[in-house]
Amino acid sequence: MTEIAPVHGPELITYADELAALLVDTVNGGSSVGFLAPLERDEAAAWWRERAGAVDAGHLQVWIARDAERVTGTIGLVRAALPNARHRAEVTKLMVRPSARGRGLGRSLLDAVERSAAETGVTLLVLDTESGSPAERLYRSAGWTECGSIPEYAGDPAGVLKPTTLYYKPLGPARATPAR
Template identity: 85%
Template sequence: MTGITPVCAPELVTYADELAALLVDTVNGGSSVGFLAPLDRDTAAAWWRERAGAVEAGLLQVWIARDAERVAGTIGLVRTQLPNARHRAEVAKLMVRPSARGRGLGRSLLDAVERSAAGTGVTLLVLDTESGSPAERLYRSAGWTECGSVPDYAGDPAGVLKPTTLYYKAIGSAHPAPSR
């Protein structure tokens, strides 16, 4: 593994085809990350390219992990611009290539996001995942706290409605409210 690196908007476009392959493998392999199967590479690559504007605007950060040949994993951090919510962000699209699973890459991607977010003043992270999925074990072992579930929240890759579990993690240190 060559390490985990953040990507800027032009790099995201450059890696769009590799990220598309990862997204297609993830969705067509049964993981729920917002898409229905079968997902084709052109649609997946276009989706990644469309994220470049959000990366450029600072609303989304994307990290990738590469092995010797290709992107082996990715994770995103979605920032909010709401004045009362700048202390929090959402972790999104954590994906690890099936052949790279079980080696700590998912945990390393989470750690990279948490460190980066804390370094920018974020003190609360949130995420959601399909209830009962293998991802829940990862989040719990990484110190995330389950805070509830929503029935029939999203369709799995086959389109079957499934519950989603919500998680949060306090990171960094909270800043005192400004005095008036």
């Protein structure tokens, strides 16, 4: 049984080593999530620990999926900071351990983020992913809309520049923010 739950800053630090193992497996397995291979576990753990402050401040939310033994997946949601953009957020770092793929865990993590975002008044989500990656199938099947591609946007884990595809998903009717 896999449980998906949000984590707070202190919990993120507690799970940093397990999340580091997931990040290392993901990057060294060829998935483009912002890091170059080979990624060392200490570097990955430090990166996760550095996120704890943003989680505590409310700028970042992180969910983890755990089975009885370990962290099997994660996803993040970055809140827009500017006053005219508080209706939107960016989905980041959706990762599923290679041994747990193909069982709907990625979709469950995405659903958890979408529900939480909608509950807190977010009406638009955005994300980017490497063009042609398996993640694109997930996003399309979950109702995300492709809105364009940027050539040579980011390096894959080997450092080769690849195109990135941008996606968005409206969560409800847009609401204007009152003028102050």
